[in-house]
Amino acid sequence: MFDEMRERGLEPDVTSYSILLHVYSRAHKPQLCLDKLGMMKEKGICPSVATYTSVVKCLCSCGRMEDAEEMLNEMVHSGVSPTAETYNCFFKEYRGRNDVDGAMKLYRRMKEDDSLLSPNMHSYNILLGMFLKLGKMGLAWEIWDDMNASGIGPDLDAYTMLVHGLCERRKWRQACEFFMEMIEKGFLPQKVTYETLYRGLIQADMLRTWRRLKKKVEEESITFGSEFKEYHLKPYKR
Numbered sequence: 001m002f003d004e005m006r007e008r009g010l011e012p013d014v015t016s017y018s019i020l021l022h023v024y025s026r027a028h029k030p031q032l033c034l035d036k037l038g039m040m041k042e043k044g045i046c047p048s049v050a051t052y053t054s055v056v057k058c059l060c061s062c063g064r065m066e067d068a069e070e071m072l073n074e075m076v077h078s079g080v081s082p083t084a085e086t087y088n089c090f091f092k093e094y095r096g097r098n099d100v101d102g103a104m105k106l107y108r109r110m111k112e113d114d115s116l117l118s119p120n121m122h123s124y125n126i127l128l129g130m131f132l133k134l135g136k137m138g139l140a141w142e143i144w145d146d147m148n149a150s151g152i153g154p155d156l157d158a159y160t161m162l163v164h165g166l167c168e169r170r171k172w173r174q175a176c177e178f179f180m181e182m183i184e185k186g187f188l189p190q191k192v193t194y195e196t197l198y199r200g201l202i203q204a205d206m207l208r209t210w211r212r213l214k215k216k217v218e219e220e221s222i223t224f225g226s227e228f229k230e231y232h233l234k235p236y237k238r
Contacts, residue, residue: 014040018051025058030067033058047078053086060093065102068093084120091123095130103127104139111146119146121153128158132165140165156187163189167196172204176213183220 017040024032033055040047052075059068068090075082087110094103107127110119119127124147131140144162147153154162159182166175179197182189194217201210 012045014045014048014051017045018048018054021051021054021058025054025061028058028062030058030062030064034067047075047080049075049080049083049086052080053083053089056086057089060089063093065090065093082117084117084123087117087119088123088126091126091130095126098130098134100131100134100136100139103130107143118150121147121155121158124150124153125155125157125161129161132161132168135169137165137169156182156189159187160190160193163193164196167200170200170204172197172200172206172209175200176209179213180216180220183217186223 017036021033021036024036037047037051037055040051052071056068056071056075059065059071072082072086072090075086087106090106091103094100094106107119107123110117124143128140128143128147131137131143140162144154144158147158159178163175163179163182166172166178175197179189179193197213198210201207201213
């Protein structure tokens with residue numbers, strides 16, 4: 001492609017290389033990514049944040065974490081500021097590996113280093129889902145509290161993960177509290193979340209709690225207007 005561009009008198013620029021690296025990244029071709037990045041620098045073309053992020057994403061997804069960390073350091077030393085999406089490449093791989101220590105080391109580095117960008121909503125949700133899945137409730141609550149303090153969350157996905165995580169641990173009252181908080185903040189729960197609470201409360205012999213929850217949901221449902229459809233749950237017996 002680049003040879004064809006040159007034949008037409010066009011010299012590839014940072015945008016051209018970034019597009020090509022994005023394609024190589026999605027195809028999981030780490031060596032091609034590194035080769036093209038090296039070619040860019042040899043030609044005096046400075047990689048952009050999008051360029052570096054594509055390479056980091058490819059290295060992380062291919063399990064080459066040390067190379068990805070080196071690329072992140074090179075990025076920072078070159079004066080290119082990583083975005084939250086750059087860091088999310090690492091968080092996704094740590095989640096896939098169930099690497100709690102690696103994830104928290106990077107997360108705390110982001111929190112403590114003022115020169116680094118703060119996590120975004122996707123960062124928080126990756127970590128929250130990971131810690132809930134692994135039963136690391138202390139870390140899950142730390143992420144939840146930080147997310148609230150940041151002012152950017154929680155969103156529907158975060159509430160859904162937390163409620164389901166609490167249900168899995170039979171923390172029914174807490175699950176009900178966050179379920180109602182979710183509704184009061186204007187998030188319409190998925191039917192599966194409502195069904196999970198329903199079945200759990202019936203199994204736990206907490207019928208009165210279920211009835212109170214159902215009444216509150218019906219009272220709050222008016223705020224959703226046409227979006228809300230009454231959940232029709234099949235009778236469930238323990």
